[in-house]
Amino acid sequence: MKKVQQAVLLGMAIMSAQHAAAAELADTIFKNAKVYSDKPAEAVAIADGKILYVGSNQMAERLRQPDTKVIDLEGAMLLPGFVDNHNHIFEAASEAGGNCELNTDATLSEQIPYLEECRKNAKKGEWLMGYGFRLDLTLNEDNAETPLAVLDRIFPDQPVVIMEQTSHSMWVNSQALKQAGINKTSPEPQGGKILKDRDTGELNGILFDNAGDIVMELAWNSMSNPFKQSYTGLMNGLEEAAAHGITTIGDGRLYWKRGWYEVWKEVQANGDLTARVSLRPWIYPEDDQASQLKYLQTIQSRDPESLLIVDQVKMYSDGILINGTAKTLAPYLNTYIEDEPYGINYIPPSQMKSWLTELDKIGYGAHIHAIGDGAIRESLNAVEFARQQSVDRDYTLTHVEMVNSKDIKRFKPLQVTADFQVGSDYVVEHDHSWAEAFIGAKRARSLMQVRRLYDSGANVSLSSDWNVNDINPLVGIGNSLLMGKTGMPNIDAAIDAYTINAAISLGLDDITGSIEEGKSADLVVLDHDITEISPESIADTNILMTVLKGDIVFDSQD
Numbered sequence: 001m002k003k004v005q006q007a008v009l010l011g012m013a014i015m016s017a018q019h020a021a022a023a024e025l026a027d028t029i030f031k032n033a034k035v036y037s038d039k040p041a042e043a044v045a046i047a048d049g050k051i052l053y054v055g056s057n058q059m060a061e062r063l064r065q066p067d068t069k070v071i072d073l074e075g076a077m078l079l080p081g082f083v084d085n086h087n088h089i090f091e092a093a094s095e096a097g098g099n100c101e102l103n104t105d106a107t108l109s110e111q112i113p114y115l116e117e118c119r120k121n122a123k124k125g126e127w128l129m130g131y132g133f134r135l136d137l138t139l140n141e142d143n144a145e146t147p148l149a150v151l152d153r154i155f156p157d158q159p160v161v162i163m164e165q166t167s168h169s170m171w172v173n174s175q176a177l178k179q180a181g182i183n184k185t186s187p188e189p190q191g192g193k194i195l196k197d198r199d200t201g202e203l204n205g206i207l208f209d210n211a212g213d214i215v216m217e218l219a220w221n222s223m224s225n226p227f228k229q230s231y232t233g234l235m236n237g238l239e240e241a242a243a244h245g246i247t248t249i250g251d252g253r254l255y256w257k258r259g260w261y262e263v264w265k266e267v268q269a270n271g272d273l274t275a276r277v278s279l280r281p282w283i284y285p286e287d288d289q290a291s292q293l294k295y296l297q298t299i300q301s302r303d304p305e306s307l308l309i310v311d312q313v314k315m316y317s318d319g320i321l322i323n324g325t326a327k328t329l330a331p332y333l334n335t336y337i338e339d340e341p342y343g344i345n346y347i348p349p350s351q352m353k354s355w356l357t358e359l360d361k362i363g364y365g366a367h368i369h370a371i372g373d374g375a376i377r378e379s380l381n382a383v384e385f386a387r388q389q390s391v392d393r394d395y396t397l398t399h400v401e402m403v404n405s406k407d408i409k410r411f412k413p414l415q416v417t418a419d420f421q422v423g424s425d426y427v428v429e430h431d432h433s434w435a436e437a438f439i440g441a442k443r444a445r446s447l448m449q450v451r452r453l454y455d456s457g458a459n460v461s462l463s464s465d466w467n468v469n470d471i472n473p474l475v476g477i478g479n480s481l482l483m484g485k486t487g488m489p490n491i492d493a494a495i496d497a498y499t500i501n502a503a504i505s506l507g508l509d510d511i512t513g514s515i516e517e518g519k520s521a522d523l524v525v526l527d528h529d530i531t532e533i534s535p536e537s538i539a540d541t542n543i544l545m546t547v548l549k550g551d552i553v554f555d556s557q558d
Helices: 002-023 057-061 107-121 147-154 174-180 210-222 226-243 259-267 291-299 349-361 373-387 434-440 441-445 450-455 473-482 491-497 499-505
Strands: 030-031 043-047 050-055 069-072 077-080 083-087 128-133 158-166 170-171 192-196 205-210 246-251 276-278 313-315 365-372 393-401 416-420 460-462 525-527 543-547 551-555
Touching: 043 057, 050 057, 050 174, 057 551, 077 083, 083 393, 083 416, 083 460, 083 499, 107 128, 107 147, 128 210, 147 170, 147 174, 147 205, 158 210, 158 434, 170 174, 170 210, 174 210, 174 393, 192 210, 205 210, 226 246, 226 259, 226 543, 246 499, 246 543, 291 349, 313 349, 349 365, 349 373, 349 525, 365 373, 373 393, 416 450, 416 499, 434 441, 460 473, 460 491, 473 491, 491 499
Parallel strands: 030 069, 083 246, 128 158, 246 276, 313 365, 365 393, 393 416, 416 460
Antiparallel strands: 030 043, 043 050, 077 525, 158 170, 170 205, 192 205, 525 543, 543 551
């Protein structure tokens, strides 16, 4: 019986190769590989950027012509190129957003030497942008001064905005507040909070979520020539992605009012793209819907042959747990924003329903930031409303840190992807003690339920959220297994989450995400077969080569 099956497989391979040969011959052949595909294979033939044949060395050889490039992988593993579903590649490696770097482990007073060093390089009168403080250390009750007082003393003559590492809070001085038109009686913008000293009622220099985003927008657009810095930073980011086997990227957010789209278009025009990128234009909570839709319609595009695709937006439902802005079903036990005990919405639930249906009319799905169980429920309700209007777009909830049991079973029927980031050690150890002060031990223990979403039949993807986490997909794949009962059940599921499942989330699974004949030749070569090593060793596996549409965009030997 086994011989009969082998004969059938051989016959199918011959017919497949003959069919491919009838159409065209290969320009590249990878042979002697451990090919990760749905059928036994050791070779992949490529023609005009697409996979022509997957199978045996012998059959692939029939597609060879005199100038075919033959690459002997000598037993290395050949995987589909990684699809990073949530990566802030535009800004992660760029100095355009500021080069004042603080110490994330420093208290407010300990930051002073770093701030003084930043002042030495600051240009008088111009905005200073930076990053790297930690909220709990900056707002600690033991601090003798407010963050605002510290910045005002060191930077009395120029506006300053410093981003916390998560990007959900900003530290600003009085000059920045003045230019933004913010004072202690200012109304808070949608999706933002303006923090004040609890004793005096005066501003303390910390802005949460969209209140800080608005100030950062002012600072970014004040730069005299951000285009060049942005271009260089983006190229740095693309180089990092290629070196880590990433061939498709779901953009974390496209701040189009900062001119980012024009930078991407220039990179594409110059032939400098080394990854396929799904750009996700940002939905500005404070701006009216009609004007944003008008602009979004002008940039929407979905050419399967293009490396730039614009058919999903990025919107935030809520903020994050550690500053109390993630939207929850039950109130916080402790929060920095006592007037909002359930957190906040960037996009209110009723508006999100309208956004999804109106975006559908101009060709957009959505990648929705939802962390709290309240935000996840509200977002699923909005998708459910859209589905009831016969909307057939791709929707993803990203982060999904705190999901109510009743909502887990809703992802699959609503065709909503759950996108997780598991690049941190505390996620692997399931140690969410950092959240206990905010939401209590019981709710903290229920965070990051990757396995429960997976077991529900939902499409689950993994992503980096670089530079919040390590860009390396192998870290996420390994960690998802090291999580044990809360993570992925096996290595195949983990690989799928960083390849085909992520491609499904992006609506690109007909183009990439697996090694199949007819799909784009997006591949990554590893020095070890990660299906045969321990989860602890996966992250140490080396990327030998990255291939996009048949072109080698990274080679470890170069």
